[in-house]
Amino acid sequence: MPVRSRPPSPGARTRSRCVVLLALLLGLLAAACRTEVDVHVQVEPDGSGRVTVTVDLDAEAAAQLGDPAGLSFEDMTSAGWEVDPPAARDGGLRIVAVRTFATPEQLASVLDEVGGADGVFSGTSLELSDGFAGSSTEFRTDLALSGDPAQFSDEQLTQVLGGLPLGRTPEELALLGADRPDAATLTVRVSLPGGADEANGEIDGGVASWTAPMTGGTATDEELTASAEDRRTTTLVLAGAGALLVVAAVVVAVVGLTRRAD
Incomplete structure (x- = not known):
């Protein structure tokens, strides 16, 4: 017997404290078959840049969610994020949020807003050097995923959702297929000035990338590193x-x- 969808209340939505948590609420609570989150860090030569978070919900999730006009992004916009209106894509729904950073030091706090304050991203650094023959850029961060989407919730949100981190019991989430490794995935991409030369992930077109599951119970604990050299x-x-x-x-x-x- 299918579990009836119980969308979060507007209050629950506005209390979400990170972008990834918003994606999981929209996806898992709407009975999603698949939710994909892409975090793209784009660095300019002066050390400023932007972080773009793209959330893709599949067709079933979009249908369960209903009219996206009822979604509230006030907590994100008040924190400095620019959020595009939800747009249809391949029968599903896409939501894009962008946050800029002015200095390399600010990147860490922006990634904290993306993944929450419980260490999804930690030890983030962005180092730039400028010499006679050229410049170099080095990016690193530690990615820690428990494989349980409840990792992105917090005590206040749990109270709002009736004592459940994501508003559903583990049994309900399992019936929805939310415990599968491919139910929700996180991809991190990094674009450095001149294109990434080295990375411990994949490099395609100068963009370094890493992908890990947010569901399924498989933990991820990985250091993400990428570097680029721009020779003059x-x-x-x-x-x-x-x-x-x-x-x-x-x-x-x-x-x-x-x-x-x-």
Whole structure:
């Protein structure tokens, strides 16, 4: 017998404290077959940038959810996020939220807002160096997922949802298929100036990426690292040309002195 959907109240929605939690509430509480969350960190040469969170709900989840106009994103917009109106995509629903950061140090706090304060992202650092021959950028963060979506809830939200972290019992979530590893997945992508040269994840088109399940009970504890080097080819060419001119001048001087000696 299917479990009836119990969408969270508007109060529960506005109390969500992180973007990923919002995705899980919309997906799992709407009886979703699949929820995909993409977190894209884009870094500019000066160390500023943006974090874009894209949430894709499949067709079944979108149908269960009903009219997306009733969704509230006030907590996110008041925190500085720009949220696009939910848009239809491949029969499902897509929600995009963007948060900018002005300095490398601010990136850590933005990722805390994405994953919550319980260590989904921790130890985040973004280091930039600028030298004569070029610049380099290094990104790292620790990703910790328990495999249980309740990880993204908190005490206040649990109280609002009737004492359940996600508003459903583990048995109800299992009947909905929310305990499958592919029920909810998280992909982290990082774009660095000049494109990533090295990463311990996949690199496609200069963008480093990692994917892990948020459901299914399989824990993820992984350090994500990516780096990029932007060499100044023009500077190197000019430096090489300058060195050649110096060598040529020395040769001319030596030849001149030799002729005078003769």
